[in-house]
Amino acid sequence: MATNAPKPSFTSAVIEAINKLYPKALADSAWDNTGLLLDQAQDARLTAQTENVVLLTNDLSAAVVDEALRVKASVIVSYHPVIFRGLKSLTNAVPMESSLLRLIAAGVAVYCPHTAVDAAHGGLNDWLCDIVVNGQSKVESTVLQPISRPLPDGHEGAGYGRSVSLDKPLPLPALLKNLSAGLGGQRYISIALPTGSTISENEIIPKIAVCAGSGSSVLKGCDAKLLVTGEMSHHDALYHTQSGQIVVTVFHSNSERQYLTQRLKPKLEQQLKESGQAEYTVLVSEKDRDPFETIDISQL
Known part of the structure; x- marks a missing residue:
């Protein structure tokens, strides 16, 4: 019997694909916080601002948020959880919370698989x-x-x-x-x-x-x-x-980051193709980087 049920959103398709590759049941839930940590508001005015673009990143920094908004991503897959502990407020006084507010306003979801990967x-x-x-x-x-x-x-x-x-x-x-x-x-x-x-x-x-x-x-x-x-x-x-x-x-993150390009991106593209997604783009962040770098003091 035919139904008029709406097709799953692109974000839902991405989450389903990630869960097939890295089921949430594999994560260490004793301390880790994985899964859909920021959903999209059910507002057509917001979702109209995004496209079928998923941005892969190791960490969700402010620079990566800028990048996600620039490429009109509808979902960010951030390997590390952007939220580890419960939030008592969402304000612009805390960089991470400010980033979440910007993503909410733009209708961008965030999924974090971490230890499942x-x-x-x-x-x-x-x-x-x-x-x-x-x-x-x-x-x-x-x-x-x-x-x-x-x-x-x-x-x-x-x-x-x-x-x-x-x-x-x-x-x-x-x-x-x-x-x-x-x-x-x-x-x-x-x-x-x-x-x-x-x-x-x-x-x-x-x-x-x-x-x-x-x-x-x-x-x-x-x-x-x-x-x-x-x-x-x-x-x-x-x-x-x-x-x-x-x-x-x-x-820390240098031991993880290249996996996004070398393995996760092609795996996710193949999974989305098999799910019947016709038009989509999987990008790896160009702004994501480890906070530490090694310098030679003699060159200063």
């Missing part, structure tokens, strides 16, 4: 493993922290962090160069070495563990020789080097 098969941590190894060795991958609760069909065994044993152990310099290239040509990284270790071809790595973002809790207790993460506390890094492990950090 970390945990998913083919998600952020699998990508991080892939760029470090770069196809130079066959790998046997293990999830460091499997999710114990029931998961949607097809996502069994998902979890946080990855450990990979290399069929062909690789020298440390090769792995560092692979990591740099995979992160978009990042020139500087931080490395913590155990006493007696050097960055040389003689430093052979048989096993690697990765955790995008902040990896201290996930990587603790693993037996990999090389640990790769976005950031790690001083004391945790010292613990690992005293245990004979090498720690590499690249800044």
